[in-house]
Amino acid sequence: MTDSPNTGALLRATDLVKTYVLGDNIVNALNGVSIAIEQGEMVAIRGPSGSGKSTLMNILGCLDRPTSGTYVLAGDDVSRMSDNALAEARNKKIGFVFQTFNLLPRMNALENVELPLLYGGALNAKKKSLEALERVGLGERCHHLPNQLSGGQRQRVAIARAIVTDPAIVLADEPTGALDTKTGEEILNLFKKLNDENSTIIIVTHDLKVAEHCQREIYIRDGKVVPSEVRNLSQVAEGV
Amino acid sequence: MLFWITLRSAIKSLWANKLRSFLAMLGIIIGVGAVIAMIAMGAGAQKQVVSQIEAMGTNLLIVQPQYKRDAGVTSGTMQKLTLDDAMAIAQLPGVKEVAPVVSSSTQVKYEGQNSPESIQGTSPDYLEIRNFEIDKGRMFTEEEADGLARVAVMGPLAVENLFNGQDPLGKEIKIKGINFTVVGVTKSKGGQGWFNPDDEIFVPYSTAMKILFGLDYVKEIDVLAKEGVNLTTLSGQPPGQGYGPPRDFNPDEQQPPPPPDSVTALLRKRHRIQTDQIDDFRIQNQDDIIATRTAFIWTFRVLLFSIASISLLVGGIGIMNIMLVTVTERTREIGTRKAIGAKNRDILTQFLIEAMAMSGLGGALGAAAGIGLAKIIPMIPMFSTFMTIVQPTVVIVSILFAAVVGIFFGLYPAYRASQLDPIDALRYE
Numbered sequence: 001m002t003d004s005p006n007t008g009a010l011l012r013a014t015d016l017v018k019t020y021v022l023g024d025n026i027v028n029a030l031n032g033v034s035i036a037i038e039q040g041e042m043v044a045i046r047g048p049s050g051s052g053k054s055t056l057m058n059i060l061g062c063l064d065r066p067t068s069g070t071y072v073l074a075g076d077d078v079s080r081m082s083d084n085a086l087a088e089a090r091n092k093k094i095g096f097v098f099q100t101f102n103l104l105p106r107m108n109a110l111e112n113v114e115l116p117l118l119y120g121g122a123l124n125a126k127k128k129s130l131e132a133l134e135r136v137g138l139g140e141r142c143h144h145l146p147n148q149l150s151g152g153q154r155q156r157v158a159i160a161r162a163i164v165t166d167p168a169i170v171l172a173d174e175p176t177g178a179l180d181t182k183t184g185e186e187i188l189n190l191f192k193k194l195n196d197e198n199s200t201i202i203i204v205t206h207d208l209k210v211a212e213h214c215q216r217e218i219y220i221r222d223g224k225v226v227p228s229e230v231r232n233l234s235q236v237a238e239g240v
Numbered sequence: 241m242l243f244w245i246t247l248r249s250a251i252k253s254l255w256a257n258k259l260r261s262f263l264a265m266l267g268i269i270i271g272v273g274a275v276i277a278m279i280a281m282g283a284g285a286q287k288q289v290v291s292q293i294e295a296m297g298t299n300l301l302i303v304q305p306q307y308k309r310d311a312g313v314t315s316g317t318m319q320k321l322t323l324d325d326a327m328a329i330a331q332l333p334g335v336k337e338v339a340p341v342v343s344s345s346t347q348v349k350y351e352g353q354n355s356p357e358s359i360q361g362t363s364p365d366y367l368e369i370r371n372f373e374i375d376k377g378r379m380f381t382e383e384e385a386d387g388l389a390r391v392a393v394m395g396p397l398a399v400e401n402l403f404n405g406q407d408p409l410g411k412e413i414k415i416k417g418i419n420f421t422v423v424g425v426t427k428s429k430g431g432q433g434w435f436n437p438d439d440e441i442f443v444p445y446s447t448a449m450k451i452l453f454g455l456d457y458v459k460e461i462d463v464l465a466k467e468g469v470n471l472t473t474l475s476g477q478p479p480g481q482g483y484g485p486p487r488d489f490n491p492d493e494q495q496p497p498p499p500p501d502s503v504t505a506l507l508r509k510r511h512r513i514q515t516d517q518i519d520d521f522r523i524q525n526q527d528d529i530i531a532t533r534t535a536f537i538w539t540f541r542v543l544l545f546s547i548a549s550i551s552l553l554v555g556g557i558g559i560m561n562i563m564l565v566t567v568t569e570r571t572r573e574i575g576t577r578k579a580i581g582a583k584n585r586d587i588l589t590q591f592l593i594e595a596m597a598m599s600g601l602g603g604a605l606g607a608a609a610g611i612g613l614a615k616i617i618p619m620i621p622m623f624s625t626f627m628t629i630v631q632p633t634v635v636i637v638s639i640l641f642a643a644v645v646g647i648f649f650g651l652y653p654a655y656r657a658s659q660l661d662p663i664d665a666l667r668y669e
Contacts, residue, residue, distance in 0.1 A: 063579065063662050084583050091581020098666070102576040106252040111245060116580040118242040161580065 009036035010168060010200055011060070016069035018055050018223075029055040030066065031223035037169070037202065042195040044211035045204045047220035054173075056220060057204045061096060061171045062089045074168040091120045095162025097172035101154040103146040109133060109157045110142040116165050132164040133157070135197075136190060152183035159190060163199060170194070172203045176210055188213045242586075243593070250594040253566075254601070264562035265602030267555025268645065271548050272603045272638045276610025278544035279634045281617065282537060284627035289533045293526065295429045295437060297371040299336075301463040301475050302524040303329070303503060320457030321521060323445075325510060329461060332501055334469040339366035340458040342448045348402060348441060349414040355401035358440045359415060361448020362462075367426070369464040372437070377409045377424030385444040388451065393424040397438035415443070416452055463503065476502025477523045552642070555602065556649035563595050563653035574657055575665030588658040595650020596643050603642025607635045 018030040029052045037043050047053040058064040059071060062078050071079040078089050103112045110129055117125035133139050136156040146154055155175060162170050176184030195201050203214060211217045219226045254261040305321055323340055330338040342361040347354060363385045380391045392413060399408050408422045420443060429437045449455045465474050476498035498504040507521055574587055614628040
């Protein structure tokens with residue numbers, strides 16, 4: 001499926017190209033990717049390793065800039081922003097969830113959740129953080145250090161940290177990759193619950209089972225979006 | 241708010257790596273400890289010098305016979321200073337009072353008690369010249385000083401040594417087997433390190449010269465200048481050397497003559513010294529003594545300060561090293577912080593705060609060590625004459641300076657951290 005250019009999309013990337021120079025080789029990690037995601041969607045970005053999905057995620061997450069193409073997030077063109085402006089965009093518009101949780105080991109759950117608010121200079125950081133921890137079901141464990149929590153609980157803290165700033169998108173990179181199946185299921189259900197509460201969620205994964213929890217999937221291969229019909233045929237051909 | 245959380249997590253991470261943090265701080269601890277202990281010793285020495293000089297008397301010139309130099313070896317003293325020299329000096333316009341002094345250490349007895357004391361044969365003016373005051377009784381008179389009177393004025397320590405708490409006034413003590421009547425006791429001046437003015441006995445110079453020691457010359461002439469008189473001009477002798485030609489005498493390079501009405505001009509004339517001969521006396525000028533001592537203390541301070549600075553420099557490099565390691569270890573943390581919205585300057589600040597916390601804590605520990613050292617040094621028998629003064633401002637400035645060292649040496653590691661690319665940092669294993 002190609003994304004029709006709907007007006008008013010929350011996130012719109014057009015003709016994204018990302019080129020790396022590795023020694024004498026020029027690598028096209030992204031080769032003209034156009035996607036649009038609406039407010040309130042829960043979308044999976046899936047692809048095999050080396051497909052360019054990580055590069056796409058980095059650009060969508062404002063960690064990187066495309067070589068060419070435009071990327072408009074919540075009304076702002078972030079494809080040509082300065083480092084500082086990108087940091088600001090990450091802080092205000094994006095909530096990251098990582099495969100390995102990436103909590104700061106010497107801060108307790110509450111302090112970890114508060115951190116983006118402190119960087120953003122937000123008011124009532126403590127109250128908002130407690131609310132976010134309540135939403136992920138960890139309200140009573142807010143004074144535990146990460147190493148006193150289970151993997152699933154850590155990921156919940158990380159999700160609370162992602163949603164505490166009320167971002168335009170929550171961007172999760174293999175959020176269940178370091179968890180067992182049951183806990184992974186719980187985390188995906190938490191994402192669904194948050195999506196029902198109107199959060200826009202993008203999950204980057206290579207795992208079809210994870211992608212199946214989402215309403216829609218964007219499949220990337222060789223730096224391009226593969227339309228769903230084509231992909232089905234090729235998967236049939238590959239015997240998947 | 242962010243600052244406090246950063247500071248708290250910085251201290252937590254220092255605590256998590258206790259040994260490593262301590263070793264990294266060691267240079268700062270030693271540096272600051274050294275600075276505080278050294279400055280305390282310098283301040284103590286300065287104070288001792290000031291009180292010594294006050295005790296010795298101000299506006300003072302001390303004229304003594306010159307050392308004999310035979311082929312560069314000092315052997316005894318040259319021509320003798322006489323009572324007539326002292327009387328002539330007293331006539332100079334800049335001079336207020338003059339006291340001839342003959343001195344020697346000898347056993348003194350009172351009944352069963354026996355004690356070695358320093359005997360000063362002098363005139364009554366000596367008390368004013370050397371800042372002594374009478375505590376009990378009186379000083380001997382000019383007539384007694386001239387007239388071979390057998391009277392003595394004792395320092396309080398000498399009294400203690402001989403009298404065991406009895407009143408010494410009117411008692412007879414035996415100096416070299418000769419009876420002296422005690423007529424007065426001086427007030428205590430306190431110990432001065434290598435000599436104690438309280439352990440002296442003053443007797444008339446005439447008695448000391450003719451009866452006790454059999455001398456026809458004096459050991460020194462103490463000269464008190466009038467208020468406002470320049471001591472160097474009154475002395476006429478350049479500091480640190482006798483007046484006269486230098487040893488490799490060159491007749492074309494003669495010094496200007498000593499100022500008229502100076503002690504040097506007078507004594508050269510009285511001793512019939514030719515222009516190509518050097519002085520047979522030397523004059524200690526109290527301004528010179530102060531200048532020399534102060535210069536010595538400054539040299540001492542500068543030396544110690546440079547040691548301390550080198551230590552702080554090394555300490556700073558130690559902190560820089562550890563901060564570089566820390567930045568590498570925490571690359572993923574930096575990536576995470578950047579992903580959730582930390583700007584480069586937030587990361588820079590964070591690591592600067594950590595470096596500052598480390599060096600500031602090191603500074604505080606060093607201050608404690610330095611204060612402890614300053615208290616302990618005077619208790620060591622070898623350094624019992626030392627005095628230390630710990631000034632609070634020095635302590636505060638030292639700790640702040642240590643923190644500044646931390647910021648300076650933390651700057652490069654913090655800059656490196658702030659410039660990390662978030663994608664690479666997140667991917668770092």
